Amino acid sequence: MTAEDASVLAAKLSAFPRLGLASLPTPLEPMKRLTAHLGGPRLWVKREDATGLGFGGNKLRKLDYVLHEAVASGADALVSGGVVQSNSQRQVAAAAAKLGLACHLAVYHGRLAPPAPEYETSGNALLNRLFGAHLHDVPWTGDRNAAIEELGNRLRREGRRPYFVPYGVSSPLGAVAYASTIAEIAEQSRALGIRPAAIVHCTGSAGTQAGLVVGGAVAMPGTRIVGIDIDAEPERVRSDVIAYARAAADLIGTSFDEDDVEVVAGHAGPAYGVPHAATIEAIRLAGALEALPLDPVYSGKGLAGLIALVRQGRWPGDTDVIFIHTGGAPALFAYQSVLGI
Ligand SMILES: Cc1ncc(COP(=O)(O)O)c(C=O)c1O
Structure with missing residues (x-):
């Protein structure tokens, strides 16, 4: 990951016009207390919940x-x-x-x-x-x-x-748009002097991960993109990620390796939209240790997946891992009585 890689991606994306609806760039922040609690790699959060308009996401x-x-x-x-x-x-x-x-x-x-x-x-x-x-x-x-x-x-x-x-x-253009997250993370990581081992996020209709994969291939080739399936359909999600990523790569004039598309199963709970004990633990930890409001359908399950991977020892303690908070906090209020919070 070099300044050049980040600027190549930024230049490719500048060909696509935007409205300026989202407040960008979103912050990249350390999660020091969650890192200390889990005892694994240094954890960071990319605040995609802070894109602004209408509670963001x-x-x-x-x-x-x-x-x-x-x-x-x-x-x-x-x-x-x-x-x-x-x-x-x-x-x-x-x-x-x-x-x-x-x-x-x-x-x-x-x-x-x-x-x-x-x-x-x-x-x-x-x-x-x-x-x-x-x-x-x-x-x-x-x-x-x-x-x-x-x-x-x-x-x-x-x-x-x-x-x-x-x-x-989720569409080819939606995936191109999401590659812009990588342009920001590459630049922010460079400024912080870190080389993230992985970017972990929840994945569903697949456009988010497709954009990260394509952007990552251009600007952060050493960083693994890890999608946590929250739809309880990991095979469907992975094939949709590949399809959108192929189309987005064609649009921006680049390529990626399909072997780099990783969708982790086993953290969706009993079904889409139904939080389980690990989701609720992740929501409680993020709230109590980092004041991060996660949601019971997407980001809570995404963090539950990341916590499980950390506990399995996937990354050594001297590495940096970024969690993307993709938003969704309004749903907390719609699930209040099942969360026991
Ligand atoms: C809060 C939140 N996180 C993650 C996702 C998943 O993103 P994608 O559908 O692009 O895979 C969604 C999609 O609905 C979402 O609302």
């Missing part, structure tokens, strides 16, 4: 690039979707409010049974309403994008000009 970085296309196309509405407590649709709703666009969301019911009475109304569900989104309840069929496309077609028939934002904002 990793999707905002993707939306910054993807919605440039929406605005340029003359769209008058964004159409997207996700489960009731989707952080992705909350960030789409926030961006739409800021841009003065209508927002229509397909809200999937049935991917998981509501884990707490407050699940349907609090957290992200409340924020979606606050940001003025129109919510359309639909059954979960397993097809992440079909109901969003149907909703978009309906709006088009009604004379609107909707722009389709895929589930999780």
